[in-house]
Amino acid sequence: xxxxEIEIDATKNLLPRDGIVNYYxxxxxxxxxxxxFEILLNNIEWRNDEVIIFGKKIITKRKVAWYGEKPFEYTxxxxxxxxxxxxxxxxxxxxxxxxxTNETYNSCLLNLYHKGTEGMGWHSDSEWDLKKNGAIASxxxxxxxxxxxxxxxx
Numbered sequence: 138x139x140x141x142e143i144e145i146d147a148t149k150n151l152l153p154r155d156g157i158v159n160y161y162x163x164x165x166x167x168x169x170x171x172x173x174f175e176i177l178l179n180n181i182e183w184r185n186d187e188v189i190i191f192g193k194k195i196i197t198k199r200k201v202a203w204y205g206e207k208p209f210e211y212t213x214x215x216x217x218x219x220x221x222x223x224x225x226x227x228x229x230x231x232x233x234x235x236x237x238t239n240e241t242y243n244s245c246l247l248n249l250y251h252k253g254t255e256g257m258g259w260h261s262d263s264e265w266d267l268k269k270n271g272a273i274a275s276x277x278x279x280x281x282x283x284x285x286x287x288x289x290x291x
Contacts, residue, residue, distance in 0.1 A: 173226060178249070201247060204221050209244050240274070
């Protein structure tokens, strides 16, 4: 399914089972998106991600940053990060996304992919410590990238 070619109906669940995914379409015009992209690119405290995969420490090409309303700790792949305080621009983005989705968000993991060859492997977002049954929003700025879901088999 080509997500950007479908008719936008934010009330429609795009997953065939076990979960809910709603697509809201573009919420920024091109000028706004480009401005936020440049500001975040230059002002976020980007760090190469460090993960443990099969017991081996890997430094990823992708860079990440973790921000939130409190110094939340966030652990994945046996690596713990502590949230930095919201920047003005991240707070602006948070408010805009909250208005669009009618949800609230208390933290933000930013991923910076330099090229289309970089990405993230299959994973589950299950950070119950951050917000019980909390929604996860994904906002993309910059080049078009794939965002794929796979059913988790138990």
